[in-house]
Amino acid sequence: xxxxxxxxxxxxxxxxxxxxxxxxxxxxxxxxxxxxxxxxxxxxxxxxxxxxxxxxxxxxxxxxxxxxxxxxxxxxxxxxxxxxxxxxxxxxxxxxxxxxxxxxxxxxxxxxxxxxxxxxxxxxxxxxxxxxxxxxxxxxxxxxxxxxxxxxxxxxxxxxxxxxxxxxxxxxxxxxxxxxxxxxxxxxxxxxxxxxxxxxxxxxxxxxxxxxxxxxxxxxxxxxxxxxxxxxxxxxxxxxxxxxxxxxxxxxxxxxxxxxxxxxxxxxxxxxxxxxxxxxxxxxxxxxxxxxxxxxxxxxxxxxxxxxxxxxxxxxxxxxxxxxxxxxxxxxxxxxxxxxxxxxxxxxxxxxxxxxxxxxxxxxxxxxxxxxxxxxxxxxxxxxxxxxxxxxxxxxxxxxxxxxxxxxxxxxxxxxxxxxxxxxxxxxxxxxxxxxxxxxxxxxxxxxxxxxxxxxxxxxxxxxxxxxxxxxxxxxxxxxxxxxxxxxxxxxxxxxxxxxxxxxxxxxxxxxxxxxxxxxxxxxxxxxxxxxxxxxxxxxxxxxxxxxxxxxxxxxxxxxxxxxxxxxxxxxxxxxxxxxxxxxxxxxxxxxxxxxxxxxxxxxxxxxxxxxxxxxxxxxxxxxxxxxxxxxxxxxxxxxxxxxxxxxxxxxxxxxxxxxxxxxxxxxxxxxxxxxxxxxxxxxxxxxxxxxxxxxxxx
Numbered sequence: 286x287x288x289x290x291x292x293x294x295x296x297x298x299x300x301x302x303x304x305x306x307x308x309x310x311x312x313x314x315x316x317x318x319x320x321x322x323x324x325x326x327x328x329x330x331x332x333x334x335x336x337x338x339x340x341x342x343x344x345x346x347x348x349x350x351x352x353x354x355x356x357x358x359x360x361x362x363x364x365x366x367x368x369x370x371x372x373x374x375x376x377x378x379x380x381x382x383x384x385x386x387x388x389x390x391x392x393x394x395x396x397x398x399x400x401x402x403x404x405x406x407x408x409x410x411x412x413x414x415x416x417x418x419x420x421x422x423x424x425x426x427x428x429x430x431x432x433x434x435x436x437x438x439x440x441x442x443x444x445x446x447x448x449x450x451x452x453x454x455x456x457x458x459x460x461x462x463x464x465x466x467x468x469x470x471x472x473x474x475x476x477x478x479x480x481x482x483x484x485x486x487x488x489x490x491x492x493x494x495x496x497x498x499x500x501x502x503x504x505x506x507x508x509x510x511x512x513x514x515x516x517x518x519x520x521x522x523x524x525x526x527x528x529x530x531x532x533x534x535x536x537x538x539x540x541x542x543x544x545x546x547x548x549x550x551x552x553x554x555x556x557x558x559x560x561x562x563x564x565x566x567x568x569x570x571x572x573x574x575x576x577x578x579x580x581x582x583x584x585x586x587x588x589x590x591x592x593x594x595x596x597x598x599x600x601x602x603x604x605x606x607x608x609x610x611x612x613x614x615x616x617x618x619x620x621x622x623x624x625x626x627x628x629x630x631x632x633x634x635x636x637x638x639x640x641x642x643x644x645x646x647x648x649x650x651x652x653x654x655x656x657x658x659x660x661x662x663x664x665x666x667x668x669x670x671x672x673x674x675x676x677x678x679x680x681x682x683x684x685x686x687x688x689x690x691x692x693x694x695x696x697x698x699x700x701x702x703x704x705x706x707x708x709x710x711x712x713x714x715x716x717x718x719x720x721x722x723x724x725x726x727x728x729x730x731x732x733x734x735x736x737x738x739x740x741x742x743x744x745x746x747x748x749x750x751x752x753x754x755x756x757x758x759x760x761x762x763x764x765x766x767x768x769x770x771x772x773x774x775x776x777x778x779x780x781x782x783x784x785x786x787x788x789x790x791x792x793x794x795x796x797x798x799x800x801x802x803x804x805x806x807x808x809x810x811x812x813x814x815x816x817x818x819x820x821x822x823x824x825x826x827x828x829x830x831x832x833x834x835x836x837x838x839x840x841x842x843x844x845x846x847x848x849x850x851x852x853x854x855x856x857x858x859x860x861x862x863x864x865x866x867x868x869x870x871x872x873x874x875x876x877x878x879x880x881x882x883x884x885x886x887x888x889x890x891x892x893x894x895x896x897x898x899x900x901x902x903x904x905x906x907x908x909x910x911x912x913x914x915x916x917x918x919x920x921x922x923x924x925x926x927x928x929x930x931x932x933x934x935x936x937x938x939x940x941x942x943x944x945x946x947x948x949x950x951x952x953x954x955x956x957x958x959x960x961x962x963x964x965x966x967x968x969x970x971x972x973x974x975x976x977x978x979x980x981x982x983x984x
Contacts, residue, residue, distance in 0.1 A: 406466070636655055
């Protein structure tokens with residue numbers, strides 16, 4: 286029952302009735318008030334402290350709080366209707382829907398008026414006889430106006446304030462209240478005002494409600510809410526089917542952007558700096574529940590990922606031009622293509638299915654991540670495994686199958702990510718599709734989104750290929766541990782899968798996959814076994830920080846027993862010297878038995894036989910020679926397709942005589958001969974400590 290006191294006017298000066306404070310600026314009298322309280326012995330204590338203080342976001346001047354009369358919309362009647370309508374919306378993420386429900390359940394009445402000059406004039410009128418009424422449209426305003434229409438340039442202040450209307454109750458002259466509306470009134474009525482709801486209801490019905498609305502998460506209580514409010518009042522339902530809310534964009538490592546600050550970056554400048562598609566992809570692949578951090582590190586990471594795709598595209602264009610590939614040629618039947626082609630087309634069809642599903646759920650991040658994973662496999666597995674088919678194919682049909690498979694993957698990818706990276710997609714489409722086919726759609730954005738070819742999806746093939754790729758990854762780790770050059774072949778790789786591992790049995794009897802593994806890891810044979818006995822030795826060491834205090838003087842004895850292998854392991858626990866140790870008490874690693882190095886993950890282990898023979902070393906030297914010759918080709922400025930004459934001298938001669946055909950095929954040498962002619966591009970040095978003299982000449 287206490288009265289509401291308003292001690293200051295709209296200029297922040299104290300009004301009459303406040304004694305010595307009258308006329309003084311509220312922001313200037315803090316110390317005077319403290320002194321007055323001290324003088325009258327009402328002040329308990331004074332002390333300085335740092336605290337946040339509100340300032341005008343435009344001019345940065347300090348502002349003060351002032352009580353005033355405002356216009357409100359009562360929400361009690363509308364609240365249950367708003368809550369029910371919000372439940373019919375698909376919220377992305379679901380947490381945004383929970384946030385909306387929380388807001389609707391706890392919000393107060395809506396303060397819709399502002400003491401400002403600019404803004405939507407509130408259409409509230411009061412006549413000389415105190416009758417209150419609302420003008421509902423521009424047509425009604427013009428109909429009721431008694432004077433001032435001749436100066437009405439637009440429905441804003443000051444012109445609308447000069448329009449006087451007649452009271453619908455008593456016909457007395459009536460004027461508009463001076464307040465303007467909350468800006469969210471303008472924003473909330475968008476689903477109606479932009480679709481001409483007042484004058485063309487049929488047109489409005491064609492587009493209402495919106496399929497999809499997206500904005501920053503703060504808009505849950507602002508724009509999303511105001512739209513929901515107007516829509517429920519006018520139609521009884523939500524104005525959108527799906528509503529997505531994302532988190533903030535911050536300057537890395539976490540600073541807020543400010544228009545008046547030093548870190549503000551204009552979008553145009555950002556596009557020039559890093560590329561529009563890089564920015565679009567950064568946002569498209571972002572988890573909307575996490576902040577976006579803008580800076581050189583995140584954008585450089587995106588560029589690196591896109592470079593993988595671009596290099597694959599560039600590889601295809603280079604060799605397709607050299608071979609005059611014709612994309613309109615009859616396709617090689619899928620059933621006659623190699624296993625790796627069928628795997629890629631199966632993975633591509635799965636990607637199309639997954640992207641359509643994700644985008645159908647407005648989940649661009651899942652679609653983007655799956656596309657990235659696909660083009661990573663496309664580059665590091667398919668192209669890597671098939672380079673020879675593009676310039677040294679076993680047959681014309683095999684080469685055509687490789688070109689057609691990679692062409693389909695690239696053109697489909699461009700159409701898949703076209704909504705997210707329109708410029709890169711368009712560049713690829715114009716070169717790959719529009720260039721050779723003038724009858725094709727004029728733009729990638731005119732084409733239909735790729736359709737799923739479900740008959741191509743081969744779950745078993747993809748599982749087996751994944752198992753092969755997993756073995757290769759573990760094999761590379763084993764090779765790195767062996768410290769043997771990759772170009773030096775080794776005798777055998779052995780793989781063992783746990784009985785309950787997902788890949789158990791996936792490579793049994795798979796000769797074509799075994800050949801890929803052997804070629805990729807440069808081993809002569811691949812074998813799958815059920816057990817790893819004789820290949821791997823488990824090494825268990827005590828975790829000193831955990832066991833030192835616990836075992837005390839017994840620690841050396843336990844440590845020695847673990848090192849000697851005198852322990853038993855059951856269900857993750859280790860029994861040693863009368864003690865039972867858990868996983869947190871020990872450090873477990875694995876190493877190969879003599880003559881082996883290993884690579885291991887949870888469920889699989891591979892062992893690489895590392896013993897070298899004279900034959901293996903000789904072939905390794907031949908491969909080093911091939912690498913050197915190809916480096917010299919680049920150094921000499923030869924084109925990829927140029928054929929060469931290769932001449933040699935020095936201690937390398939026996940190796941070249943033995944592997945001459947292999948060396949010639951891998952370096953595009955039409956002749957490989959002993960003896961130097963003193964012409965061409967020359968190099969002398971050592972390869973694997975073997976004196977080598979080489980001459981290259983374009984033929």
